[in-house]
Amino acid sequence: MKCDIVLAGVGGQGILSIATVLGFAALENNLYLKQAETHGMSQRGGAVQSYLRLSDRPIHSDLIPYGKADLILSVEPMESLRYLPFLAPHGYVVTNLTPFRNIVNYPEFELITEQIRSLSHAVAIDADAIAKEIGSLKVSNMVMLGAATPFIDLAFGSIEQGIREIFGRKGDDMVILNLRALHAGREFSMANK
Amino acid sequence: MTKKLLLGVEAIGQGAIDGGISGVYAYPGTPSTEITEYIQGNEVAIERNIHKEWSANEKTAYESALGMSYAGKRALVCMKHVGLNVAADPFMNSAMTGINGGLIIAVADDPSMHSSQNEQDSRFYGKFAMIPILEPSNQQEAYEMTRNGFELSEQLGTPVLLRITTRLAHSRAGVIPAENASPENKLKLPADPLQFILLPAFARKRYQTLLDKQVKFEYASEISPFNSYIPGNDHSLGIICCGIALNYLQENFPEGCPYPILKIVQYPLSSKMVRMIEQQTDKLLVIEEGYPIVEEQLKGFFNYGKPVSGKLDGTLPRTGELNPDIVANALQLHFQPGEAIPELVANRPPALCKGCGHHDMFRALDEVTADYGDGHVFSDIGCYTLGVLPPYHSGNTCVDMGSSVTMAKGAADAGLFPAVAVIGDSTFTHSGITGLLDAVYEKSNIVIMIGDNESTSMTGGQNSSALGRIESICIGAGVSPQHIHVIEALPKNHGDLVDLIRQEIQYKGVSVIIPRRECIQKSARRVSESKRQKGGECSLLKL
Numbered sequence: 161m162k163c164d165i166v167l168a169g170v171g172g173q174g175i176l177s178i179a180t181v182l183g184f185a186a187l188e189n190n191l192y193l194k195q196a197e198t199h200g201m202s203q204r205g206g207a208v209q210s211y212l213r214l215s216d217r218p219i220h221s222d223l224i225p226y227g228k229a230d231l232i233l234s235v236e237p238m239e240s241l242r243y244l245p246f247l248a249p250h251g252y253v254v255t256n257l258t259p260f261r262n263i264v265n266y267p268e269f270e271l272i273t274e275q276i277r278s279l280s281h282a283v284a285i286d287a288d289a290i291a292k293e294i295g296s297l298k299v300s301n302m303v304m305l306g307a308a309t310p311f312i313d314l315a316f317g318s319i320e321q322g323i324r325e326i327f328g329r330k331g332d333d334m335v336i337l338n339l340r341a342l343h344a345g346r347e348f349s350m351a352n353k
Numbered sequence: 354m355t356k357k358l359l360l361g362v363e364a365i366g367q368g369a370i371d372g373g374i375s376g377v378y379a380y381p382g383t384p385s386t387e388i389t390e391y392i393q394g395n396e397v398a399i400e401r402n403i404h405k406e407w408s409a410n411e412k413t414a415y416e417s418a419l420g421m422s423y424a425g426k427r428a429l430v431c432m433k434h435v436g437l438n439v440a441a442d443p444f445m446n447s448a449m450t451g452i453n454g455g456l457i458i459a460v461a462d463d464p465s466m467h468s469s470q471n472e473q474d475s476r477f478y479g480k481f482a483m484i485p486i487l488e489p490s491n492q493q494e495a496y497e498m499t500r501n502g503f504e505l506s507e508q509l510g511t512p513v514l515l516r517i518t519t520r521l522a523h524s525r526a527g528v529i530p531a532e533n534a535s536p537e538n539k540l541k542l543p544a545d546p547l548q549f550i551l552l553p554a555f556a557r558k559r560y561q562t563l564l565d566k567q568v569k570f571e572y573a574s575e576i577s578p579f580n581s582y583i584p585g586n587d588h589s590l591g592i593i594c595c596g597i598a599l600n601y602l603q604e605n606f607p608e609g610c611p612y613p614i615l616k617i618v619q620y621p622l623s624s625k626m627v628r629m630i631e632q633q634t635d636k637l638l639v640i641e642e643g644y645p646i647v648e649e650q651l652k653g654f655f656n657y658g659k660p661v662s663g664k665l666d667g668t669l670p671r672t673g674e675l676n677p678d679i680v681a682n683a684l685q686l687h688f689q690p691g692e693a694i695p696e697l698v699a700n701r702p703p704a705l706c707k708g709c710g711h712h713d714m715f716r717a718l719d720e721v722t723a724d725y726g727d728g729h730v731f732s733d734i735g736c737y738t739l740g741v742l743p744p745y746h747s748g749n750t751c752v753d754m755g756s757s758v759t760m761a762k763g764a765a766d767a768g769l770f771p772a773v774a775v776i777g778d779s780t781f782t783h784s785g786i787t788g789l790l791d792a793v794y795e796k797s798n799i800v801i802m803i804g805d806n807e808s809t810s811m812t813g814g815q816n817s818s819a820l821g822r823i824e825s826i827c828i829g830a831g832v833s834p835q836h837i838h839v840i841e842a843l844p845k846n847h848g849d850l851v852d853l854i855r856q857e858i859q860y861k862g863v864s865v866i867i868p869r870r871e872c873i874q875k876s877a878r879r880v881s882e883s884k885r886q887k888g889g890e891c892s893l894l895k896l
Contacts, residue, residue, distance in 0.1 A: 170701065183358050183525065193358065196524035200383030200468030201811065204736065206703035211524075221604035222524035222597070225677040226690035241698050247691035262704060264743070267697040275695050330885065 161191070161313050162217070164224045166243045167210040168234035170260045171203035175235055177326070178305045179210050184322035185314050186214050196222040205262050207239060214314070233308045235301055236260045237272045237284070244279075252281040254308045254349065256300065258288040283307060283349050290344050299341035306345025310353060316346070359528045361521035364492045365431075365459055366391030367528070368499025372455070373535035375426035376404030378414035380783060381812035382433030383468035384522035385461035389431055390813070397534050407809075409818045410754070410783040411436035415443040418456060422512075423549055425541030426454040427503045434462040434475050439754065439784070441478070447512050448482035449551055449559045453543045455503030456512040461522045464643055464674040468811075470734070470751065472672070474643030479514040479620060483563055485570050486514045486620040488596035489579070492526040494618065498579060500531065509569055518642050520674060521597050567621070575623040580616060582629060587611040591634030593627070593651075595641035601680040602640060622650060631659060638683065639663035642675050704739055710842030710870035711737045714804050715745040717850035717868075718773065721858065722747070725771060731764070733757035733785075735777035736810045736872075748775060755784025762788065762797045771858040774801045779809035779817035786819075786826060792863045793831040800857050800864045803827075804842070808872040827865045836860055842868035 165182075169175040179195050186193040192215045198208040211224045226245050232253045234240030240255035247253065255276060259269055276284050285307045291300035302323065309316055320339060327334045359367060366388045369377065379389040392398045393405045404421070408414035411432040418430035430440075437444060437460050444458065460478075463469040479486035487502055489495040499515060506513045547555050574580055593615045594602055602610060615630040631637060636659050639648040648663035662668040668683045669675070681688045705711050714737070722729050732738055732748030733756060741748035750760055757774035758781075765772040776785050781803050792799055805823055809815040819826055827837050838853050840846055850868060857864035 171703065172706075179525075187356065187358060187527070192527065194524055194526045195358075196520060197360070198467070199387075199523050201703045202467070204703040204706060204739065204811070205701075207701040219526075220600040221677045222520050222526075222600065223676045225604060225681070226688055229691070238698055239701075241695050244692040244694055245690040249691070251691070263699055263701055265699045267699060271697050275697065279692075 162215040163213075163231070163313050164229045165212040165214075165231045165233055165308075165312070166224060166229045166246050167212055168232060168239040168243055169208055169236050170239065170262065171198070171206050171208045173235050173260065174301055175208065175210055177301050178233065179212050181302075181305060181319060181322035181326055182212060182214070182312070182314070184325050185318040188318045188321060189314060191216055192219045194219045194222050207242060209243060231308060231311050233304060235287070235304050237269075237276060238267065241272070241275055250281070252283065252311045253279050254283045254285070254304070254311065256287040256304055257284050258286060258300075283353055285345065285348050285352075287345065290348065291341060294337065294340050294344060296337060299338050302338045302341035303345035306342035307349040309342070309346050310349050356527040356529050358525050359492055359496070360387060360523055360525050361489075361492050361495045361517055362387040362461070362523070363391040364496040364528045365499045365515065365517070366395065367530050368496040368502075369429040369457070370395055370398050371531050371534045372500040372503040373427050373537050374403060374429050374503070375454070375537045376418065376421050377429045377431065378404065378408050378418040379431040380408055380411050380414055380436060381809050381815045382436050382461075383812055384463055384519045385431050385433045385436070385459065386812045386815075388429075388459055401537065403537070407815050407818065411440040412443060415440035415447070415458070419443055419447050419450070422452045422454040422456040423543060424454065426538045427456070428454060429457050429459060431459040432461075433469065434460055434473050435469060435471065435753065436460070437475055437478055444478065445482050446551060448484045448563060449556060450549045451510045451559070451562070452506055452512055453541065453548075454538050455506035457499060457502045457506060457515050458512060459499070459515045459517070462516060462518045462643055464518055467519055470753070472643065474646060475514065475516045476620065476646050477644065479516065480646065482514075483567060484511050484514055485509065485573060486516055488516045488618050488620070489521065490597050490599045490616065490618050492521070492524070492528050494579060495521060496528050496530060498618070505573065509566065509573060511566065511570070516596070518597065518674065571621045571623055574619045574621055575625055577619040579618045580623065580626065582626065583610070583614040583616060585611050585613040588613065588634045589636070591615065591630040591637050593617060593630065593637060593639045593647060595639075595647055598640035598642055598675055598680070601675050601677045604677040605681050605684065605686055617647065622647060627651065634659075636660040636662070638668065640669065640675065640680060640683070645671075702742060704742065705736065706873055708873045709736070710806055710868060711740060711804050713842040713844060713847065713850065713870075714775070714802060714868040715740045715747045717847055717854060718775070718802065719745055719747050720851050721854045722771075722773065729769065729771050729773055731757040731761040731772065731774045733774070733776040733780045735780050736806070737775060737777055737804045740775065754780050755788055758785050758788035758792060758799070758801055761799045761801070762792045762795075765798045770798065772799045773858075774799060776801065776803055777810075778803060778805040778807060778819065778823055779815075781823065782817040782819035786830060789827065789830045789832070789863070796862045798861050800854065800866065802854075803865060803867045805867050805869040806872040806875070807869070808875045810872040810874060814872060814875040814878060823867055824865075832863050832865050836862065836864040837867070838865070839867045839869055842870040
């Protein structure tokens, strides 16, 4: 088993919460993991990415080579396109559709969705709308993780367990809310992949 | 032994605790910050009550760590690469004094300049000071080499430089730590009472001692369990990999590399090991992250001997960090990138946070300096450096910590008017105060804007050691109290701030204007932390 994931977003969007849940799930399954993060300057609203690598064999590089990523998981639509050179021919793009406009030259939204639709394997999801429906915009990232789970070769149960571990210290309500987000995202993906 | 998921920097923190340190000393700087933060939050470190407060700058941190070593205890001092420039004086001289308790200097370099103004390679400093350098290739080694490094330091009687780069610093992997932390050293003065006195007569002896130790240092590299020779069948090429370069090479050969590899993670370079791979292969490729320091050593001045390729002949790029594709390219291996980035994808540079008080400072400053044209604002290192980008374009320099004050002074000396320095509270604490003393002494005609967000924000909101005492420090440094102004950085105070800047530009002397409002990230974290402690709803993990 090998799964290389580029997590993409904008500094402050909290993509590392996704990585943390997957990290727990990987440990539980006795998998090897390497996860390179962006710290420092770019965290101030810049483009950020995390390279998350899971494998049942030892992993060498902390960075994913070009053309080898099995999945680009992006919490922002334009950012999903920035990492296409990393995507393998069989790889999927799973992206949120809510734009984060903090630059003056942000492209027209229609053009971005057109690009995403033109990809051979892509799931675009309005995670923010789903999160709001569930009860909190804050769980948007777990909707995204849920939407990506069909493309990650990890038992869904261990990802749920990861959420219980990570959000447990914040109380049962937070755990339930995040689990609902995870399920909603997964259902959307299963119906639209 | 349970596996922990640790960043490279956290593995170093854990290694230092398990290596029995009695203190960590540091000034925050990406990508080194989390070494100290990890120790600050660690149960054993808290229980043992080891030293873990932030220092005013890297020099004070280094000297404090050396003092702890003098007293016989083990100490870790951490900084980013450019921080070692600040600490270079005690660093170079600590190689002369040697140590009493084990001393490790953890320095995180930033090739590709993700969050830095240059990509200097700290291994040069290690070679310059003639001390051993450790350069772990992965998180587990980062842990083990740190933990064992204190013993190495004590065995060889020298400080040891631990060099990492951004990728290892900020990448997480499973690390298996030891069961228990080593006990701390007991307080014990140096056996030789003259060891730490670098008066010329004694210093000459110390220098000879340092030179005499070089053979031992090289032997330590030779017998290090971390350096190794990995055989290969194809002797047409030998590859010397330093630090994390090994990972990128092995990534390209999942079934094993056909060429012999010399893995270097401890320096000085063992000439015996290099000679071994040189004798067995037709030519050599050196893969190292940073400057071509090993490559230059092997090539020598006249470039005799077997061909050596690397960064100097263009086989590998001279700038930026390494990655698997760059290494594949150097070995002429085929790799197929995915689709190109669509043209519509725009750059998204970092920017000041919405609602940050620095916006208010730059809006006012821009309005005033517009009357004088471009070229009057000397910026510094911190979040507010982002003021040089659109929409403010406020700031004509950004060089090193504290340089805003002194460059403004020098430009004013040259006749530039007005000369305005923009500096944050933490940078002012780090290196602005000494420059202020010069300016006050000479009555330099400058205006210093201290954007006080009560935080070292770019690195995650650490307190600076002058927190809450900025204006009293300025008064103490001799700035006239009539020309020190504190104003809350808020849109409603825009007019007042503009007037203040105008007024102080007209004053012929040193003025200090302090637009103050706590960093919004820091206050948000505080609110969410207090909610969490009360058991209420709170935000998701945001890093």
